[in-house]
Amino acid sequence: MTHQPSRNIHSTDEEVMAAHAAGTLPTGHHLVLSCQADLQPDIARKLAAYDAVGGAVIETAQAEHLSDAFIGRLMDALDDGDETTNPVAQKREAPAWMPAALAEYLDRADIELKWRSVGPGVQHAPIVTSKSGERVYLLRAAPGTKMPVHSHSGEEWTLILQGGYHVGKIGYERGDLHCENEACEHQPIIDDDGEVCISLVADQGRLRFRNPLLKLFQLVTRI
Amino acid sequence: MQASVKTETTYMPTSKSDHLATVTGLPRRGAVDAELMVRIARDRDRAALADLVIHYAPRLKGWLINRGEISETAEDLVQDTMLKVWHKADRFDPDKASFSTWVYRLTRNCWFDHKRKHDRLQPTSPEIMQTLADHAVDGVDLEYEQLEAAAAVNEALADLPPDTKSMLQMSFFEGLSHSQIAVRTGLPLGTVKSRIRAPLKRLQARLEPYRGVYK
Numbered sequence: 001m002t003h004q005p006s007r008n009i010h011s012t013d014e015e016v017m018a019a020h021a022a023g024t025l026p027t028g029h030h031l032v033l034s035c036q037a038d039l040q041p042d043i044a045r046k047l048a049a050y051d052a053v054g055g056a057v058i059e060t061a062q063a064e065h066l067s068d069a070f071i072g073r074l075m076d077a078l079d080d081g082d083e084t085t086n087p088v089a090q091k092r093e094a095p096a097w098m099p100a101a102l103a104e105y106l107d108r109a110d111i112e113l114k115w116r117s118v119g120p121g122v123q124h125a126p127i128v129t130s131k132s133g134e135r136v137y138l139l140r141a142a143p144g145t146k147m148p149v150h151s152h153s154g155e156e157w158t159l160i161l162q163g164g165y166h167v168g169k170i171g172y173e174r175g176d177l178h179c180e181n182e183a184c185e186h187q188p189i190i191d192d193d194g195e196v197c198i199s200l201v202a203d204q205g206r207l208r209f210r211n212p213l214l215k216l217f218q219l220v221t222r223i
Numbered sequence: 224m225q226a227s228v229k230t231e232t233t234y235m236p237t238s239k240s241d242h243l244a245t246v247t248g249l250p251r252r253g254a255v256d257a258e259l260m261v262r263i264a265r266d267r268d269r270a271a272l273a274d275l276v277i278h279y280a281p282r283l284k285g286w287l288i289n290r291g292e293i294s295e296t297a298e299d300l301v302q303d304t305m306l307k308v309w310h311k312a313d314r315f316d317p318d319k320a321s322f323s324t325w326v327y328r329l330t331r332n333c334w335f336d337h338k339r340k341h342d343r344l345q346p347t348s349p350e351i352m353q354t355l356a357d358h359a360v361d362g363v364d365l366e367y368e369q370l371e372a373a374a375a376v377n378e379a380l381a382d383l384p385p386d387t388k389s390m391l392q393m394s395f396f397e398g399l400s401h402s403q404i405a406v407r408t409g410l411p412l413g414t415v416k417s418r419i420r421a422p423l424k425r426l427q428a429r430l431e432p433y434r435g436v437y438k
Contacts, residue, residue, distance in 0.1 A: 014420045015401050023290065023331045024398045048320070053423065055324030056380055057395040059252050063281035064288060067298060071276060074302050075269060078309055 021050035028128060028136040028202030031105060032157045032177065035200055038099035039159075039175035097162040097174075097198050113138065121145040136202045141165075144192035151185045154204025163197030165190045252278075256322035264312040275322070276305055283330045289397045290334060303333045380422070387418050394419060 019025045020033050037044040092112075094103035106113065106127070113125040121142035128136040133154070141147065143163070157179050164173035165188040172178045172188075180186055190197045255274075262271035280301050287297035307329050308315075315325055380388065386408075393399045393407065401419065405412040 014423055015416065018394050018419070018423070019400070022395050022398045023334065024400070027335075048324075050423070051328060052321065052324050053380070053391065054395045055321055055327040057392055058279065058282050058286060058327050059323045061282040061285055061392070061396050064285035064294075064297075066281050066284060067294075070280065070298055070302070071273060074276065074305055075273075077302065077306055078269065078272075 017046055017050045020047060021054045026134055026202070026204075028134050029157055031101065031136060032159050032200055032202045034101040035099040035161075036159050036175065036177050038101050039161075099161065099200075102200065115140065119148075122147070134202070134204050136200070139197075139199050139201055141190045141197045143190055143194055143196065145190040145197075147188045147190070149185055149187040151180075151182060154182055156180045156182075156201065156203040159200045161198045161200055163191060163193075163195040165197055165199075252323065253321045257317050260312060260315050260317070260322055263309065264315065272305070272309055275308065275326075279323070279326055280305060283326070286327075286330065286396055287334060292334070292337075296337070300330065300333045300337055303336075304330045307333070383422050387422060390415060390419050391422070 016025065016029075016033070020030055023030075025033065033043070033047070037047050092103075092107060094100075105111075111127060113127075115123040115125045115138075118124045122145060123140040125138040125140070126135070127138065128134070138161075141163075147165075157177060158172075160172050160174050160176050160178070162174060164171060164176075166172070167178070167186050167188050171191070259268075259271040259275050262268035263275075283301045283304060284294075284297045287300055288294065292300065304326065308326060315322065320328075380391070383391070390404055390408070393404045394401070399407065401415050402412060404410075404419075405415045408415065410418075
């Protein structure tokens with residue numbers, strides 16, 4: 001990579017990696033980081049090292065008392081056959097740009113991506129919308145598209161899965177994780193190199209557009 | 224954390240197994256677990272499963288209780304995890320991760336599954352992560368020698384001063400953020416961060432020789 005992303009998670013945030021291992025990251029951010037590990041072996045290696053710490057901590061963790069019937073119940077259940085695998089989940093053919101963690105999530109949660117247009121050259125496919133306002137979605141944008149100037153009501157993580165974009169002079173490409181704080185207004189411009197840009201986004205709350213017309217548009221598109 | 228001492232579970236088995244809760248200390252744990260997993264995968268050996276359950280089930284239950292689950296739910300999830308250990312034993316690959324790491328990820332996965340299925344009214348996060356532990360088990364392509372790597376992890380942890388071990392415990396077992404650990408310990412946040420960061424960096428360096436070629 002020839003550019004220097006403003007905040008690329010893998011080089012700086014041990015606490016984020018530890019939270020991923022501990023299972024305490026917000027769910028959308030957990031998924032995005034797992035997907036980044038599929039694209040960047042260095043991230044995979046670090047997450048694996050943190051999981052190894054988690055396992056080693058479990059080895060010596062304080063034991064909680066189990067109910068007396070626990071092992072009898074477990075041993076009886078061994079004869080019930082393998083009910084631990086969800087037979088409903090259908091394996092779909094994953095496109096080349098999709099990280100394995102995302103494909104597997106979509107399979108197991110039985111989600112079919114539904115793309116819809118949210119503006120000229122831009123399509124949106126929701127994955128998760130929680131009651132707390134946390135959202136995970138895919139964005140697909142044509143080369144050269146200027147995304148609207150916007151900010152967020154929470155921290156936004158964007159993982160580039162295909163193509164790339166620039167924010168000012170900073171470029172992001174496949175495998176880069178672009179993090180923006182809620183206070184920061186930004187305008188990604190999709191690289192005009194002929195390749196459609198696809199990104200996986202985890203954020204909280206609605207986008208905040210500078211343009212009042214887009215605020216109106218937002219009511220219609222629900223982005 | 225009690226890295227260098229012999230540990231004992233609070234659990235005594237009641238049926239279909241006469242195995243008592245004799246548990247080795249950390250340094251031998253990885254080798255013992257790997258042997259038990261071979262017996263489970265190859266011989267369908269229930270006593271071997273019981274041995275793993277005796278050591279890990281009470282500790283995994285503790286992890287789940289620290290994530291806010293009640294005792295009954297935590298036991299149900301540990302049971303689901305151990306059923307996966309039984310049914311998927313042939314998928315355990317000691318070249319990719321130690322058993323403790325594998326079973327920890329399975330537990331995290333079961334917990335995410337549970338949240339997705341049952342906690343829909345919770346304001347945060349029910350939907351997403353049920354796949355990740357399974358994915359991580361199969362997908363993380365670490366090609367290091369399991370026993371040596373596990374030993375490296377354990378040595379790295381065993382060498383730590385008690386207060387640092389305790390902080391790792393708070394982070395990974397109790398799920399506390401660095402800020403919460405700072406409040407708990409009364410130490411400045413920067414001190415907490417640096418004390419946790421240093422051993423993890425050393426650990427990554429120690430694991431480096433066991434790293435193979437990524438796909």
